[in-house]
Amino acid sequence: MPSPIRILTAVPICDGHDSAINTINLEFIRHGIEVIYLGYHRSVGDIVRAAIQEDVGAIGISSYNGGHVEFFAEVVDLLRKHGADDIKVFGGGGGTITHDDVTAMRRKGVDQIFFAGTALSEMAGYVREHYGRPRKKRSPSKLRDIALARELTEVEDSYASRKRSTSNAQRPTSKGKIRNPQSAIRDPRVIGLTGPGGAGKTTLIDELVLRYLSSEGKGRIAILSHDPSVIGEGALLGDRATMINSQDDRVFMRSMATRGQAGGLSPATHDCLALLAQSDFDYVIIETVGTGQEAMPFQKNGIVDLTVLVMNPDYGSRLQLQKIVMLDLADIVVVNKSDLQRARTAHTEIEQRLEQNRRAQRLIDTVAKRHRDPGVDRLFDLISGKSVAAVYDRRNKKIRRS
């Protein structure tokens, strides 16, 4: 069966009208579409970068604050400039977009504009009909992200074609797409973040990215983020909307839907991660879907160098901690939202729980939502190996990987 259609939706810069797009996103998902939602107040550069990295079939823009003729045209132009003009641009803006505007926008290469009063199902139908076709090969582009993004799509699609009949063990041999680890240009540190939903993983990653970008003058970072597919095969992949610092040319981010697999990752995760791990990044961060107690999503992969469990102080009774397998396995445990009243209790209880393991696990308290939070600074130092007592060990990594 074919892969779900992937599209990107966003609201233009200087525009906070997100109620229409929120409703439309949900409608798209109901129709089996995977929607990467970038959020409101987004620049042309952010939109095009995200669309290329996510390798979507189309970009949907909901604009209510005027300036749409220029804005849509700039998106089309920038896609063209990067050789990604197979990504179509569509959108709407209620009564703010006139018929004359639409004529002008079409002339500039915008694919479709929906007027006020268009039924939601009609929009979803249009997207399904027009943006799901297999896309033609792109001519080589100077932008390396384009090729990488397309390779990731191919990996994902190869799983979709044998979906459900195939177990994880019988995954396709990636048709030579996965390069030999020895040929990797760099040797990125692969960091896996997992933890229950709502613990603040996404915000934490975004804050780590901010620290990386400001402390390292060059180099790039990759993020592989996961969100669950819903029944009917659509998915709302909304991490980008809150990851404001990660919308940057030095960040390659890919949002993946779990496409029916339990455990917080997608069937294609392993191969996608391998692909990223062999690309030109300093770090690859992988974020699971919010997971339950039993999961150890990274164990089998072997590519992940460092595992971080992000906990919410509200985990329930102390007994619950005994059931969380990840507490035995994680290299670093983070108690996020440590400004909550319960955080001190959580810290003490988790500390005791970790002591049972007699391993050099680290426990860090963070408030990821707080700007320049010292806890996040400490976590970044650990991850980037700046801390003297870094749990991270390069040699160890090589051994584990081989």
Added chain:
Amino acid sequence: MTVETKKYGAHRSPLQERSGLMNKLGQVVEAVEKYNQFVLDEVKRARADEGFGREVIDRWHETKSKTLVTHTPTGLPLPRLALPEIDEPGEIARYLFGDGLPGEFPFLNGVYREMYLEPIREIEAGSFGKNGEGGNAESKKRKIDKKKIDNQPKAEEPTRLFSGLMLAEDTNERFHYLTAHQRTHRLSTAFDGPTLYGIDSDADGVFGKIGEGGVAIDTVEDMVRLYDGFDLGSPDFSASMTISGPAPIIMAMYIAAAKRRFGPKVVPKLRGTIQADIFKEVQAQNETIFPTEASLRFLTDMVEFTTREMPRWYPISISGYHIGEAGSTPVQQAAYTLSNGFAYAEMFAARGIPVDQFGPRLSFFLDCGLDIEYIALARVSRRIWAIGMRDVFGAGARAQLFKLHTQTSGRSLIAAEFKNNLTRTAAELMLAYMNATNSCHSNSADEPFTTPSEEWIRLAAHGQAILLEESGIFKHTMNLLSGSPGMKAVERAVEKAILEEFREIERLGGVLAAVEDRFQRSQIQSAAHRYEQQIYDGTRPIIGLNRYRNGSDDIPEVKLTRTPRAKQKLQVDRLAKFKKKNAEKAKRALDKLADVVERGENCFSTLLEAVEVCSLGQIAGRLQEVVGRFRPMV
């Protein structure tokens, strides 16, 4: 201020810990309940205690005897204040304490004594019949000089037309056109998208947005051009600026522009309003640029300055309108707006600003739609605000007033058979005036599909004049439509529901904690969804849309005014020139600003210096480096 030891919510931010912030809502609930009990006790006392009962009756008779009589155009005499037909001391006490006469605590019937009443030319004064029947024989006819009644509070002029387009000089021209024949100049300024988001016109990808939907302001020089030709220090001038995210920076630019034109002595004379409502941005409108706590801090810095240096300025307009437009229920709108207001009050008080200094400088802005709650929403809000301010914050009389601007609901207007929107707006206006709003804006019927055109703006404005001036509904008698059994029933139900919302917010740890939990946001979104669903399934009839639809929409093809590219280019060029000219000074000013912010001091006077040489985007960008950027809640 005393540190609260009472239950903090789950989320204690450093800001909350510093000041014991934003958890007075529970006390407001208690105060309102206590006050309601007090009213019941007074009712009982008036019945049981003969002396007190007589006191109450005497006051009632005195009020009636002092009530002036007016004559309608047909010559019918009517009292200028209508009162319930009661003569039993308990019921009188219930009315006097529970509702209050217009202009008296708890202000259910209005913050002023005679809201929209027309000035009296010929009046009759005299005792008024016990049962409220007007004009008895004993009354003496006499003439009153018009001047004598001019000092009474009157309805505000309704002509504060929201305007902003293209560049500062274009909006300026428009302002002069709008105020050409008016004695007082009350300007209401709309800003373009880049300005609302604190970014410069030369920023990546905003070119097409320059001057769209509002005026483009990048620098103090734009601000000088914007109000050129107006006497900013005159008592007949006031400026309203609808902006929240970067409000303190824009406020600083306004002050700096005024000083450039009129010298430093103009500052205490400045009159006007800046919206600056961060909570509703985070809850509903999404125009915020700093993390919530940082925004609140900058706001408080500004309020501390304006309440001290600019006693005639309203530094915040606490707005439910955008909450209502985003889809909230009427009760949610009132509850979130009031609780936001109390949270601001708590914050300003915690900063050490006396409540009687900032209290009178707070104003409110509510939406008025067609749901029945709107018949009493503002009335109940006024009462809760007065009780909360008096009994929880210790506010004096002037700081208890819930001064309200109302706008009719934009969301209730639809494109299908759009001329029906005139009726919708008229009904909403009626509801707004029944709530004794201090001022009102009526929407244009063509709003659902275009920027309002002259023709429909005129009809909308005339709708107000027809109700207030042409019809006799509001100009002869205060309380004409107050206190019907139905209105009372709605008042009670609405008050109960608002207090329930307060309790929920308090359980979450107060307004800030609830905001960070996305409480208000998710409640609003869920209400919006239900509203759409009701339209879809027909349980919410919308005439011409899901009922009595004639099949064809009669939307005229509209021509919108767009900002020409040449103007947009001009704005970018001007900004480049400004930046080049001030490059050296800007760097120093920004460093100083960042330093002050890092040290946690009030940064507003440093902002005043910075705007002289820095653009809006330069300042907002530098502040974001220090305090972070707002992370959207999805």
